[in-house]
Amino acid sequence: MKDLLIFDMDGVLTDVSNSYREAVVLCVQHFTGQRVSRELIQEYKNQGGWNNDWDLSQQIAADLGVPVPHSTIVAKFNEFFLGDNGNGLITRETWFPEPGLLERLADRYQIGLFTGRLKYEADISLNRFAPSMTFDPMICAEHVARAKPSPEGLHTISARFPGRRLLYVGDTIDDARSAAGAGVPFIGIAAASHSRRADILALFAAEGAVAVIENINEIESVL
Ligand SMILES: [Mg+2]
Structure with a gap:
């Protein structure tokens, strides 16, 4: 029986700095007229509880003095993110794993997602x-009543794989807290370019991360 290696998606497998993060910037700008910095977005993420970028966009707009109904935020965010025919910011997303990495990991582990x-x-x-890869289990937003950091x-x-050892790989404090709460060993990803790197390293340490790496491609060195 293989151990389960579970990945968070954004910031771990996918580089979303020009997709989700930019969608937050554009969405907030649309409603407030202010273009917020990536650093500010990271400060919210480091506070914890802002895993959902719709909620985050709504909160930043409100903090800038512009309350916007949630459904209005979601619609505008998706306009930027998904576009009309899938031609939105999502197309600017890139993939972190180098060719062969996930295949090698899948030889050793059952790989899954919790996003x-x-x-x-x-x-x-x-x-x-990664059309040829199988991610099982795949736990997404609609599969849980409570989002991370729960x-x-x-x-x-x-519960689905009783008796099997789990490892969780994530890039935010909510990921680390979710793992700590579940008693699952956590591997943190803190990119060299992280705008609040010292903060996130301290937060990961406080949550008992078993390892911290700069990029998913370094993961074999800590397994
Ligand atoms: Mg993430």
Whole structure:
């Protein structure tokens, strides 16, 4: 029986700095007229609780003095992110794993996903970048009642694969807290270019991360 190696998606497998993060910037700018920095977005992410970029966009706009109904935020965000025919910012996303990495990991581990994305959003990227890979389990936004930092998604996986060892790989404090809450060893990813790198390293350490790497391509050195 292989151990389960579970990945968060954004910032771990996919580089979303020009997709989700830019969609937050454009969405906030649309409603407030202000163009917020990536650093500010990272500060919110480091506070924890802002895994959902719709909620985050709504909160930043509100903090800038412009309350916007949630459904209005979601519609505008998706206009930027998905575009009319899938031609939005999502097309600017790139894939971190080098060719062969996931295949080698899949030889040693059963690989799965626990992401805050809805499944159709996750599938868009998986079909584009890793069509031959199987991610099982795949726990997405609609599969949990409570989003990260709740450990619910990891508990769901443990229940589905009783007795199997789990590892979780993520890039935010909510990922680390979810793993800590579930008693699952956590490997943190903190990119060299991370705008609040010292903060995230301290946060990962506080949550008991078993290892921290700069990029998913370094993961074999800590397994
Ligand atoms: Mg992430």
